Amino acid sequence: MPDFASLEYWDNRFEKDSKPFDWLVPATALRDVTQDMIEAEALQEAEILHIGAGTSDCFVLRELVSNPGQIHNVDYADPAVAIGQTRERELLTKEDDKEQNRDLLDIIDNKHDSVQQTELPKSMRWSCMDLLDLRTTLDLHRSQLQAGKLYDLVLDKSTSDSIGCGADLHLILPYALSINGWTRRLQGSGTTQPAHVHPLHILAVHLAALTTPRTGRWLAISYSEDRFPFLPPFPPTAGNGLLSDDAIKAGFPHPHQLWRLETKSRIELEEKEETLAERKKRLSLGYVHRPQVSHWLYVLKRTDALVTA
Structure with a gap:
């Protein structure tokens, strides 16, 4: 099985x-659930962080x-960022060419003399960064504060699945973010303690x-019905993702104090036509009926707890 958490992969x-390529559901599905949130919360000026953009149709x-x-x-993954930037630029160029052709036809119809050259529309922001890295997160946090606004929405389509x-x-605890x-107060004592922490706990604190x-929201589409180990009911063991009491006492903030599950809903997928080969394979495995495939939409809301460095 591929190592979906590996940068090399x-x-x-x-x-x-x-x-x-879009994981789980089309990019339009992520767009639509985000649009619903923007309209419901009047977030037309929202700053949006899309994590794990990959080669999705951003x-x-x-x-x-x-x-x-x-x-x-x-x-x-740097190649994904380069691909995304290039594709956006190409699509903007195509749209600009179409617009100029429409302008040219209008000018011909109206017997005007010239076509004005227009600039390409502004692009989205693109960055190659590891949001499990503390220094990267602190740098981005500082950059957003300097720009005057933290993010209002985090979009996550199966990125938490990969990180998980x-x-x-x-x-090394106590952690710099608290x-x-x-x-x-713990740092003032001068004592430190090593700890091993599940990556989704770290991602949750950084986000x-x-x-x-x-008011911030984290919209996550996942194949898992039980994706986030910091949401109750908490997992029984560290092997299942439980954040240990020792890690909390040593100075790692519990993400449950930072995020609350607002809604969790099933995303039913449209059934595609089954090929003959797929049907034969299903029957050979003893499955008479095709299983219903569904994924999950989590909407996590930020609590009012401040995260400081």
């Missing part, structure tokens, strides 16, 4: 195949905002630092 995949996300710069597409495949990460400066308290 994703670099190799994107270098070999640059064609647009272009459709431009429809969500008046200024494409409000959308920040992030992936930790990874091994626990080795940390809730309301709590770990500063909390980057999003607006009390």
Whole structure:
């Protein structure tokens, strides 16, 4: 089985195949659930962080905002970012060519003398970064504060699924990010403690630092009915993703204090036509009826707890 948490896997995949590909559901599905949230919460000026953009059809996300710069597409595989930027530029060029052709026809019809050259529309933001890396997160946090606004929405289509495949990460606690400066008292003692923490706990703390308290949302589409180990009921063991009491006491903030599950809903997928080969394989495995395939939409809301460095 591929190591979906490995940078090497994703670099190799994107270098070999640059064609647009969307995991689980089309990019339009992510756009639509985001549009619903924007309309429900009056977030027309939202700053949007799209994590694990990959080679998804990110272009459709431009429809969500008046200024494409409000959308920040992030992936930790450099080839994916390069592919996304190039594809957006190509699509913008095609749209611009169509617009100029329409202008030319209008001018001919109206017997005007010239065609004015127009500039390409502004592009979305693109960055290659690892949001499990503390320094990267702190730098992005600082950059957003300097720009005057944290993110309002985090979009995640199976990125948490990939990250959740990874091994626990080795940390030295107390952690630099804390809730309301709590770990500063621990840091003052001068004692440190090593710990191994599930990557989704780390991602949740980092995203909390980057999003607006009390109103920020994390929209995650996942194949798993039980994706986030920081949401109750908590897993029984560390092997299942439980954040240990020792890690919390040593200074790692519990993500449950930062995120609450607002809604969790099933996404039913349209059944595609089954090929003869697929039917034969299903019957050979003893499955008489085709199983219903569905995924899950999680909407997590930021609490009012401040994350400070």
